[in-house]
Amino acid sequence: MEPAAIIAAVMAVVNTSHLIIHLFQRQMLRNRARRLRQRSEDIKSERGTDLSQSMGLHAVDIMVAMGHVDAVERRFWAWETSTDWWDRIVLQVWDESQWLRNFRMRKGTFLELCELLSPALKRKDTRMRAALTVQKRVAIALWKLATPDSYRSVANHFGVGKSTVGVVVMQVANAIVELLLSKVVTLGNVQVIIDGFAPMGFPNCGGAIDGTHIPILGPDHQASQYINRKGYFSMVLQALVDHRGRFTNINVGWPGKDHDARVFRNSGLFRWLQEGIYFLDLKITVGDVEMPIVILGDPAYPLMPWLMKPYTGALNSEKELFNYRQVQVQNGGGRLKGRWRSLLTRSDLSET
Numbered sequence: 001m002e003p004a005a006i007i008a009a010v011m012a013v014v015n016t017s018h019l020i021i022h023l024f025q026r027q028m029l030r031n032r033a034r035r036l037r038q039r040s041e042d043i044k045s046e047r048g049t050d051l052s053q054s055m056g057l058h059a060v061d062i063m064v065a066m067g068h069v070d071a072v073e074r075r076f077w078a079w080e081t082s083t084d085w086w087d088r089i090v091l092q093v094w095d096e097s098q099w100l101r102n103f104r105m106r107k108g109t110f111l112e113l114c115e116l117l118s119p120a121l122k123r124k125d126t127r128m129r130a131a132l133t134v135q136k137r138v139a140i141a142l143w144k145l146a147t148p149d150s151y152r153s154v155a156n157h158f159g160v161g162k163s164t165v166g167v168v169v170m171q172v173a174n175a176i177v178e179l180l181l182s183k184v185v186t187l188g189n190v191q192v193i194i195d196g197f198a199p200m201g202f203p204n205c206g207g208a209i210d211g212t213h214i215p216i217l218g219p220d221h222q223a224s225q226y227i228n229r230k231g232y233f234s235m236v237l238q239a240l241v242d243h244r245g246r247f248t249n250i251n252v253g254w255p256g257k258d259h260d261a262r263v264f265r266n267s268g269l270f271r272w273l274q275e276g277i278y279f280l281d282l283k284i285t286v287g288d289v290e291m292p293i294v295i296l297g298d299p300a301y302p303l304m305p306w307l308m309k310p311y312t313g314a315l316n317s318e319k320e321l322f323n324y325r326q327v328q329v330q331n332g333g334g335r336l337k338g339r340w341r342s343l344l345t346r347s348d349l350s351e352t
Contacts, residue, residue: 083136083158083159084159085157085158085159086136086139086157086158086159090139091135094107102143102146102147103139103142103143103146104142104146105142110135110138110139110142111135113138114134114135114138116179116180117134117138117172117175117176117179117180118134119179120171120174120175120178120179121134121137121138121171121172121175122134132160132164132168136158137168137171137172138172139158140154140158140160140164140165140168140169140172141168141169141171141172141173142172143157143158144165144169145169151165151166184247185247185248185249185250186248187248187249187278188242188248190206190279190280190282190293191282193205193206193207193242193243193248194206194282194293196242196243196244197243197329200243200325200328200329201324201325201328201329202296202308202325202326202328202329203284203286203291204282204283204284204291204292204293204294205293205294205295205296205329206279206293206294206295207240207241207242207248207249207295207296208240208241208295208296208297208329208330209238209239209240209241209264209269209295209296209297209301209307210238210239210260210297210298210330211236211237211238211239211260211263211264211300212236212237212239213228213230213232213234213235213236213237213256214234214235214236214237214252215232215233215234216233216234216235216256217233218233219233222255224257225255225256225257225258226255226256226257227256227257228256228257232256233256234256235252235253235254235255235256236252236253236254236255236256236258236260236263237250237251237252238250238251238252238254238260238263238264238267238269239251240269240295249269251263251267251268251269254266259300260298260300260301261300261301261302264297264301264302265302273295273304273306273307274304276306279292279293279306280293292305292306293306294306294307294308295307295308296308296309296326296329296330297309298310298330299312308326309326310322310323310326310327311323
């Protein structure tokens with residue numbers, strides 16, 4: 001056979017093979033498009049979702065035929081969970097005592113808090129799922145902070161994922177710091193505070209200061225610095241409170257190993273008191289001594305012209321009376337700190 005004939009025969013076979021492959025591919029694309037149409041009809045009937053609303057079946061067929069997309073059934077990645085307990089029981093059935101016992105606040109206060117935090121917590125719904133409401137986000141965070149429940153238990157209560165609880169708690173905490181901290185933790189009317197402390201036995205008093213340890217999980221870096229004198233990992237919270245036990249100044253984040261006096265000397269409060277810019281220049285005369293506005297601290301704090309601490313060592317009757325009155329004032333002003341310490345101590349730290 002002539003070389004030209006051989007080449008012609010080979011080309012004929014190749015062309016025939018290309019034609020067969022092309023026809024086979026077209027048949028596969030038709031079958032794939034037909035399966036896609038069937039699945040879109042099934043999804044529409046079962047979920048009320050019409051894939052043709054966005055691009056049309058004809059466009060889908062073309063894209064599948066051109067090999068740009070694959071015919072894959074659309075799946076929702078959010079698990080179906082029950083929220084009946086929150087929606088139908090807590091919001092609609094619980095009375096004030098149940099709200100106070102579980103959320104540490106009344107329902108009216110909770111709704112007001114949600115309104116204040118809404119600018120930072122409100123989210124938009126997506127095609128895949130509805131966003132958590134602001135009320136539910138705040139409730140999840142308060143429940144976790146006010147009870148010893150684990151993240152998994154809170155997730156089961158509110159019908160969300162365990163990881164969602166962790167994210168929501170941080171979101172609400174950040175929103176509170178951003179929107180409310182400077183408005184809530186503030187000195188306020190100094191004269192009202194002084195008048196409130198006076199009946200407790202100490203004149204011209206602007207607050208009581210103390211520190212408490214917030215239990216934490218041991219950090220990976222410099223963990224020994226966070227072990228306090230009681231033997232557990234913690235961070236120090238320094239708080240100044242008024243006559244009603246409300247925080248007027250806080251400083252948090254120092255390792256648990258640090259002494260209260262060191263935390264105090266390195267705080268902004270110490271600097272402001274030392275410079276005389278925290279309180280008004282309001283002095284009274286006691287005997288022949290001019291007494292400025294002072295704060296009261298326990299023996300761990302340094303004695304300063306504006307910080308009174310108890311006498312130590314051998315005490316006469318006058319010193320004992322002074323110590324007694326100071327303890328009374330600190331006990332009266334420290335009630336909220338005691339409840340805060342109890343709440344934090346009971347927090348579940350076994351699961352993150």
